[in-house]
Amino acid sequence: MITKAIIPVAGWGTRRLPITKIIEKSMLPVGNRPLVDYSVQELIQAGVTDIYIIISNVEPCQVKAFYQDNIALNQYLIDRGKEDRLKLAKTLPENVRVHYIAQDPAGKYGTAVPIAMAVEEYNLNEPVLVFMGDDFIWNPHGESASESLMKSVQDETESAILGVKIPQEQVGKYGVLSVTNEKLSTIVEKPQPENAPSNLINVSKYIMSAALLQEIVSYVKQNNFGPKEQEYLITDPIDTYIQKGGVMRVAPTTGEYLDGGSVEGWVHANEVVCKK
Numbered sequence: 001m002i003t004k005a006i007i008p009v010a011g012w013g014t015r016r017l018p019i020t021k022i023i024e025k026s027m028l029p030v031g032n033r034p035l036v037d038y039s040v041q042e043l044i045q046a047g048v049t050d051i052y053i054i055i056s057n058v059e060p061c062q063v064k065a066f067y068q069d070n071i072a073l074n075q076y077l078i079d080r081g082k083e084d085r086l087k088l089a090k091t092l093p094e095n096v097r098v099h100y101i102a103q104d105p106a107g108k109y110g111t112a113v114p115i116a117m118a119v120e121e122y123n124l125n126e127p128v129l130v131f132m133g134d135d136f137i138w139n140p141h142g143e144s145a146s147e148s149l150m151k152s153v154q155d156e157t158e159s160a161i162l163g164v165k166i167p168q169e170q171v172g173k174y175g176v177l178s179v180t181n182e183k184l185s186t187i188v189e190k191p192q193p194e195n196a197p198s199n200l201i202n203v204s205k206y207i208m209s210a211a212l213l214q215e216i217v218s219y220v221k222q223n224n225f226g227p228k229e230q231e232y233l234i235t236d237p238i239d240t241y242i243q244k245g246g247v248m249r250v251a252p253t254t255g256e257y258l259d260g261g262s263v264e265g266w267v268h269a270n271e272v273v274c275k276k
Contacts, residue, residue, distance in 0.1 A: 170193075
């Protein structure tokens with residue numbers, strides 16, 4: 001059973017300016033909860049007890065504040081006879097620990113960097129779930145993304161990636177999965193629809209084996225891209241891992257991918273969640 005998860009939420013959220021000047025992108029509300037909490041609560045339900053959240057090194061941090069107990073609020077609710085709302089104010093069960101890693105926004109940039117930071121700082125040497133903090137899979141009456149991923153792997157040496165089906169004509173905006181015998185061959189970035197290897201897209205929901213985690217660490221250490229050069233993309237070490245014989249299963253999902261990274265996606269996510 002996988003009990004650890006990594007969630008990167010650092011960065012300025014420049015696609016959502018100006019609101020992200022004062023609200024962290026992962027804390028933008030969907031319904032009555034912040035974006036990142038949909039992933040956090042799903043992971044907890046799947047059995048995760050240690051969550052490694054990579055935050056920006058800018059204080060105050062709204063993510064940290066959200067997952068801490070608010071003593072003054074708790075006392076206010078008790079004093080006014082509103083104890084029934086205490087459970088709404090408590091965002092984590094007692095058995096779950098959140099570990100924070102501060103990332104310098106001016107440092108190395110890209111999806112591989114925060115994962116490498118968590119692996120090194122906490123010496124992670126076992127399979128972990130990796131979810132980005134500004135999107136989630138909505139499937140309230142079906143299998144969660146975490147459950148789909150965990151069902152797909154056969155042992156702890158294997159990794160997995162979630163594949164979301166979309167209409168073929170829309171694949172040109174995404175990384176598209178090339179799949180052979182339910183295993184990932186490669187990810188093709190933003191192909192023309194007629195040249196796309198499938199209509200399954202990468203939504204950055206993974207199980208990463210110990211071997212893949214070490215591949216990511218090596219990739220970040222061995223490359224020195226400048227701020228205006230290539231990003232440290234997670235897809236590069238994934239490709240290397242597969243080329244070396246690593247297995248990455250492709251896990252299907254019946255849930256809907258909701259993305260808060262754009263205004264349109266965030267509005268749609270609120271429409272979907274609030275109609276539940």
